[in-house]
Amino acid sequence: MSYQLLALLLLPLAGALLLFGLKGKLGKQIALGVSVVQLLITLFMLQGFDSAPTVDSVLQHEINYPWSQFIKSTLHFGVDGMGMLLLLLTGILVPLIIYSSFNEKTSYRNSFYGLILLMQFGLVGVFTALDGLLFYIFWEVTLIPIWLIAGLWGQEDKRFEFTTKFFVYTFVGSLFMLGGFIYVYQYSASFALTDMYNADLNLSQQTVVFWFIFFAFAVKLPVFPFHTWQPDTYTFSPTQGTMLLSGIMLKMAIYGILRYLLPVTPEAVAGISGSIVLILAIIGVLHGALIALIQNDIKRLYTYSSFSHVGLMVAGIFASALLVLNGKFTTEGGEGALIQAFAHGFNIVGLFLCADILYKRFKTRDIRQMGGLARVAPKFAVLFMIVVLGSVGLPLTNGFIGEFILLKSIFDYSILGAIIAGITIILAAAYLFRAYGKAMFGEGDERVLSSASDVSSSEFIVLGVISVLVILFGVYPQPVLDLVGSSLKFIYQSMVS
Template sequence: MSYLLLTLLLLPLVGSGLLFFWKNASSKYIALAFALAQMFLAFYMLGSFDFNPTVDAPLQYEITYPWSSYIKSSLNFGIDGMSMLMVLLTNILIPLIVLSSYNEAKGYPNSFYALILLMQFGLLGVFTSLDGLLFYIFWEVTLIPIWLIAGIWGQEDKRIKFTTKFFVYTFVGSLFMLIGLIYVYNHAASFALTDLYNADLNINEQNVIFWFIFFAFAVKLPVFPFHTWQPDTYTYSPTQGSMLLSGIMLKMAVYGVLRYLLPITPLAIGGISGEIVIILSVIGIIYGALIAMISTDSKRLIAFSSLSHVGLIVAGIFASAVVTMRTGLTFEGGQGAMIQSFAHGINVVGLFYCADILYKRFKTRDIRKMGGLAKVAPKFAILFMIILLGATGVPLTNGFIGEFILLKSVYTYNHIMAVLAGLTIILAAAYMLRFYGKAMFGKGDDSVLATTKDVSNVEFTVLASLSVFVIALGVYPQPVIEMVTSSVSFIYSSMIN
């Protein structure tokens, strides 16, 4: 069955190469065909996926091929529950991201779609790599296409300044991660994931390695105060770039924290380092929500909302990790983080697309200049509301179950921290309903509304597809919970074994 994973990895690379070198007026259709093929393959693999693997064989579809005996690294890929969920998220969102661009005139369309597929290749490599050096290589592969997408097709002249800032932040963070991985490699004598887990590092070494590796993840998430690149980059990137960055790319860091950081540096996390990350995350939760409350730019509001929600994901992961190291195994924070990562990916892509639709109707991102759209676009009003409810974590939507588990995890760690983290629910409802109320029911310009149409077929397809996932995961989250339970439990167990 390893050939399925190999096909999954190589198909977007083939599609990207085809679009780069074959100038064709049908590039968007070719890109969508490859993206849909990937999605169907991912769901086919899900059909054969064992939700309850044995302890002796937790990985499925594994590929192993030695490629360098000198540095003891190998082409080692495999899928467990965490990987499977992120593979699904990637392959669900990429076709919708490609489709979302169909009503836009893009310069150099073949290159634009080739870069999206190249990004997909890098993302899948990150989520399936079982070798530290391989993980780093794919981590870097994802940086180039998103930098070019944001820099070439971004909005306004400021895009170059902000995309360069994003590139520098991310690249520097990646170098710190590489240094940390090399140090661990020197103690493990191999880049194999299991060998990195078993590296003999004392608490002082783990504290240093923790911050080297965490810096890369903190920038990508981002965690306060490493977030300063995010609002501007999200705002001035093209809509598809914002979707890729927020919907999938930041999930690489969530995945990396669980897959690499927790098992490699458990002593550091059980000490002051873990405490500091939780404090920074809670600060980010409140800070992001408060800035979103006063934001008038629709994309900037969503960017700070994402900062706030990601802060809760990180706080939940580390709260469970600290409790595990001090009192015994509890992995609900990691479980909630994976579930919420999937939900956040769906919701934030939907929100950015809604912001794009509003921009096309009102020719502005300023929500104070919007209004009255519900009267002339009832389909959009309903779909926008479904996605917004998911983003605010309303029960029976996809944002609820993960948020609930994460808050429970933080509560187990510290009651006061849980209360502060829980403010994200109240504040999210306030700024999201303000956003929706202004755009849908505010006093609009009658001359603009008279010529405004409801969603097109493409827009309806994208938003309706996302809405299905918002409702389905909210009503019946059990399959996703079962999918990640064994792999997350293994990660947290490895911290104390």
């Protein structure tokens, strides 16, 4: 049994329960302390992690304990390179998200931080569960805290409308996934991941299972046309809720596609289903970028930017999967998607924090009413620019290598698809620099600027850490590539074995 992984699972749950029952003003310090300890445990696990194991033994830090013989499910957890990367992303972002809220004046703060830790508990479970039923349970665990965070601390006049839509979309999607898992269970020895991979399903059965499971992932990401819940939810949620949704939560679906969908339904992927998803993803890449171009609400602009970037990840994954199933073995699409998911987590959290800083200075999210902030906030101008450059995918920033690999993987399968996806990089530069230029160098209201300040200490630390990571992983991305390589070889080989 891995005691490090056990601690990683149980510590945020214990912290959440403590905060729910705690009275007083120490909630934020306790939450930050728990999340920092989580990061230290993750780094300790990473330090002892073998990034180049044999393909047949990619799992490390395993926990395997009998749970229910009746339904043939076990408490089986473990970490491979893919899971380790997403645990690292979660471990870094959660304390940054918590610390970014230290100057916020919110009610029921202990419950707010308790829900963030409960969310972290669910995320760790999702990224380490090796049993289909267990994966579903943790998938649902993450929904409750983010729904409450969005609903209780979101924008007052939009609270009921957008939280109801968000909950219905994601809950229904989850039920479809459960239905798909149960169907596979009927043809496998248990809910164990390896047994689900070996389930004896024909093409028509795999196709049904594919769409049931994919629907849950498509909603969570989201993939076009299942994205209509996203703009309002991201826009009207509190900043920390938006960060959790965009920075970490959507990565659950990227992980789920690679871990469950592709190896369980390879024949469906090779058929028309995989091609349909590839087309939908490329449509989403372009659709999101074009809508972002015309947005004046800076939060909505970044929401559609995230939607566009996610479409590129999905397109890369399926392009490589189709190449593998057509006889050309490659893991580039999966590598690019995971690297981009890692980079996107930091970049989008940074962008939404910058949007919150702008809102606090200008009292509006409309970029047409902003301008001139660089004159009075030079530190913010520099940090904001670094985050924007990472999001654009400038060489030597963290967003470059993932986008490059993804476009190459799409190009190897479809030149037209790569051209369409590539256009969005130009569009991304257009809408991101447009927003930055208006806010930082536009003609601003002198009365507003006279009372505006540069970043606070907490804002500076969070943006500073993100900026360092944008440059660090842009200059030296190889450790991330090394980390996920063996896992992806196992995943793609499972599709053809």
